[in-house]
Amino acid sequence: MISKELIKKLFIQDLIKTNNLMSEDVKKYLESYDGRFSSILKENCTIALEKGLPLCQDTGMVEVFAYVGIKARIDEPLQNILNEAVKETYISNPYRYSTVADPLFDRKNQKNNTPCIVHTELTDGDSITLKYIVKGGGSENLSALFMLRPSAGPQEIISTVLTHIENNGARGCPPLNIGIGLGGTSDKAMVMAKLSLTEPFEKRNPDPRYAELEMTILSKINDLKIGYQGLGQGISAYSVHIKEYPTHIATLPLAIAADCYLSRKGSLCIGGGQND
Numbered sequence: 001m002i003s004k005e006l007i008k009k010l011f012i013q014d015l016i017k018t019n020n021l022m023s024e025d026v027k028k029y030l031e032s033y034d035g036r037f038s039s040i041l042k043e044n045c046t047i048a049l050e051k052g053l054p055l056c057q058d059t060g061m062v063e064v065f066a067y068v069g070i071k072a073r074i075d076e077p078l079q080n081i082l083n084e085a086v087k088e089t090y091i092s093n094p095y096r097y098s099t100v101a102d103p104l105f106d107r108k109n110q111k112n113n114t115p116c117i118v119h120t121e122l123t124d125g126d127s128i129t130l131k132y133i134v135k136g137g138g139s140e141n142l143s144a145l146f147m148l149r150p151s152a153g154p155q156e157i158i159s160t161v162l163t164h165i166e167n168n169g170a171r172g173c174p175p176l177n178i179g180i181g182l183g184g185t186s187d188k189a190m191v192m193a194k195l196s197l198t199e200p201f202e203k204r205n206p207d208p209r210y211a212e213l214e215m216t217i218l219s220k221i222n223d224l225k226i227g228y229q230g231l232g233q234g235i236s237a238y239s240v241h242i243k244e245y246p247t248h249i250a251t252l253p254l255a256i257a258a259d260c261y262l263s264r265k266g267s268l269c270i271g272g273g274q275n276d
Helices: 004-020 024-031 038-051 078-092 154-172 186-196 208-223
Strands: 061-069 117-123 127-135 144-148 176-184 237-247 252-259 265-271
Touching (some): 024 038, 024 237, 061 078, 061 186, 144 154, 154 176, 154 208, 154 252, 176 186, 186 237, 208 237
Parallel strands (some): 061 117, 176 237
Antiparallel strands (some): 127 265, 144 252, 176 252
């Protein structure tokens, strides 16, 4: 049995770390940037570390990809446990509450940053792996879905992504981490695009054709010279990840997701002897 309290404890610890501490892969790029506002961005990182403050005032909406082993047993629904963890994290820390109960009419703030978005997949084993992103509104507004002709080739994929980022990328607090979902259905493509944002920057698609496409798109995005915070200096994107899936003969869904320059993401494994 994996207890609710263990899941909450470990997830809360990781969420605080993700909100307050800049990851080493992001820090590496920031340290090499000396363009406009570079000193302010670096000072922000230092203050967050020293004072236990969030790296950004937009502490986002938490989106989780949960891989639950078929032999894992928990004492409450995972969605409920993760919602409680998010609520406790955001209430007990100086984090902004960014979720509203009704999306259209009342838009009344929840005052606890719940719910988190949870995608669950059953896997082998007796552990639970949580991969997640802390998603700010600016980068979330860059999300897009294109239903391409099934005859579209790599050049149309490149052109569609490039045009979208050229027109909208500066609004997402670049440099961006870009996730692309290809195939499946419209909803599957978008989930794959979001999941891609949890991958390490240097990881490439195992299929060399898609790996080459990732690097081509990344190079062309950086050629746009959007730069840090849209100011035209430094890189425009850290990485591009593509996840693909079988699709209908008459469709080619292309989903694009982007994360901001902080690329706040985390991963933890619970149970299966990992936390004894």
